[in-house]
Amino acid sequence: MSLPSPSFPRPPQDDGGAGSGQDQTPEGGRVLVAAPRGYCAGVDRAVDVVEKALELYGPPIYVRKEIVHNKYVVETLSERGAIFVQEVDEVPEGARVVFSAHGVSPQVVAAAQERHLATIDATCPLVTKVHREAVRFAREDYDIILVGHQGHEEVEGTFGEAPDHIQVVGSPDEVDSVTVRDPSRVVWISQTTLSVDETRQTVDRLRERFPELTDPPSDDICYATQNRQVAVKSIAPDVDVMIVVGSANSSNSVRLLEVALDAGAGSAHRVDRASELREEWFEGAQTVGVTSGASVPEVLVRDVIAWLKERGLTHVEQVRTETETTTFALPRNLRMELKKSGLIDARPHAPRQSGANHTH
Ligand code: SF4
Numbered sequence: 001m002s003l004p005s006p007s008f009p010r011p012p013q014d015d016g017g018a019g020s021g022q023d024q025t026p027e028g029g030r031v032l033v034a035a036p037r038g039y040c041a042g043v044d045r046a047v048d049v050v051e052k053a054l055e056l057y058g059p060p061i062y063v064r065k066e067i068v069h070n071k072y073v074v075e076t077l078s079e080r081g082a083i084f085v086q087e088v089d090e091v092p093e094g095a096r097v098v099f100s101a102h103g104v105s106p107q108v109v110a111a112a113q114e115r116h117l118a119t120i121d122a123t124c125p126l127v128t129k130v131h132r133e134a135v136r137f138a139r140e141d142y143d144i145i146l147v148g149h150q151g152h153e154e155v156e157g158t159f160g161e162a163p164d165h166i167q168v169v170g171s172p173d174e175v176d177s178v179t180v181r182d183p184s185r186v187v188w189i190s191q192t193t194l195s196v197d198e199t200r201q202t203v204d205r206l207r208e209r210f211p212e213l214t215d216p217p218s219d220d221i222c223y224a225t226q227n228r229q230v231a232v233k234s235i236a237p238d239v240d241v242m243i244v245v246g247s248a249n250s251s252n253s254v255r256l257l258e259v260a261l262d263a264g265a266g267s268a269h270r271v272d273r274a275s276e277l278r279e280e281w282f283e284g285a286q287t288v289g290v291t292s293g294a295s296v297p298e299v300l301v302r303d304v305i306a307w308l309k310e311r312g313l314t315h316v317e318q319v320r321t322e323t324e325t326t327t328f329a330l331p332r333n334l335r336m337e338l339k340k341s342g343l344i345d346a347r348p349h350a351p352r353q354s355g356a357n358h359t360h
Pocket residue numbers: 040041042043101124125126127192193222223224225252294360
C-alpha cells in the first residue's frame with residue numbers, strides 16, 4: 001500500500017517558493033513574504049505520523065481532534081482515510097487512534113486504554129515538555145498559573161496533568177482573579193503558541209501580585225511561534241495589508257494577525273486559502289505582506305502569492321529573520337513498526353524540506 005506523493009510540499013530554504021528576487025517589475029506593487037512561516041517541526045511530524053500510519057496499517061486511521069489546526073490538512077488526510085473524532089469513545093473498541101500535536105490529558109490516555117485502543121501519540125515534544133513541567137511543579141506542591149486560552153486543546157491537555165494545582169489565565173486582566181495558597185510558591189507556565197508580547201504583560205502583572213513568582217525552566221512559547229512573530233514584525237511596518245494564511249482555530253495564526261497589526265501593518269486579514277481573498281482589501285495597496293501559521297502547508301501560501309501576482313503585485317520578495325533546523329523523531333512505537341515493515345530507513349524522521357518552514 002502506498003500513498004500518493006506528499007501533498008504538503010515545503011518551500012525551499014532559499015526563497016520559500018515565493019520567487020524571491022525573480023520578479024523585479026518596478027512598476028508593480030510589492031509582496032513581502034515573511035520567513036520563517038508555515039510548518040514547524042511539530043506539525044511536520046504530526047502530519048507525517050498520520051501519513052505513515054495510513055501507509056503502514058491502511059485506512060481507516062482514527063485521529064482524536066484535528067491532527068493540526070488546518071482545514072486543508074484535515075480535509076486532505078480525511079480523503080486518504082483518516083477519520084477525525086472528538087473523543088476516544090467514538091473510536092471502535094480495539095482500533096488505532098492518533099493523538100494530535102496539541103497533546104492529551106492523562107484522562108484521555110486512560111479512556112483510550114479502557115477501550116483497548118492502539119495509540120500513536122503525535123503530541124509535539126515541545127508540548128510534552130510543558131506537561132512535564134506541570135507534573136513536576138505539582139509534585140513540588142506549587143500553585144501553577146497556566147497562561148493560555150481556556151478551551152484550547154493544548155491547554156486542556158496540560159491542565160489535565162494537575163487539575164488540583166493549575167489555574168488558567170488568558171490575559172493580563174484575568175490576573176486579578178487568581179488566588180493562591182502560598183504566594184512564595186507560585187510558578188507560571190504557558191501554552192506554546194501565545195503572543196510573546198502579551199504573555200510578557202500577563203507575567204509582569206502576575207509578578208506584581210506575586211513578587212516571588214517562579215519562572216519555567218525555559219521558554220514555553222515554542223521556537224516556531226516566536227520566530228514567526230519576529231518575522232511578521234519585521235515586515236509589518238512596511239505593509240499596507242497583511243495576509244495571514246491559517247485557520248480560525250489555529251492559535252498561532254490568529255496571534256500572527258494581532259502581532260502584525262500591533263507592529264504597524266495598515267490592515268490584516270486571515271484566510272484559509274486564496275479563494276477567500278477579497279479584491280476590496282487591496283484597493284490602493286502598494287505593499288502586501290504574506291505569512292502563514294505553523295500548521296499551514298506552503299502550497300496555500302503559493303496560491304495566495306499567485307492570486308496577488310495576477311492582480312499586479314508582481315514584485316515578490318522574501319524577508320528572512322531566522323533559519324530553522326529543528327526536527328523531531330517519529331513516535332517510537334510507530335518508528336519501530338515502520339522499520340520492521342521496511343517502510344523507513346535508519347533515519348527516524350526527515351523533514352521533506354530542510355530549513356525554516358520544513359518547512360513545522
Ligand atoms: S507550534 Fe510549536 S509547540 Fe506547536 S507543534 Fe509547532 S513546534 Fe510544536
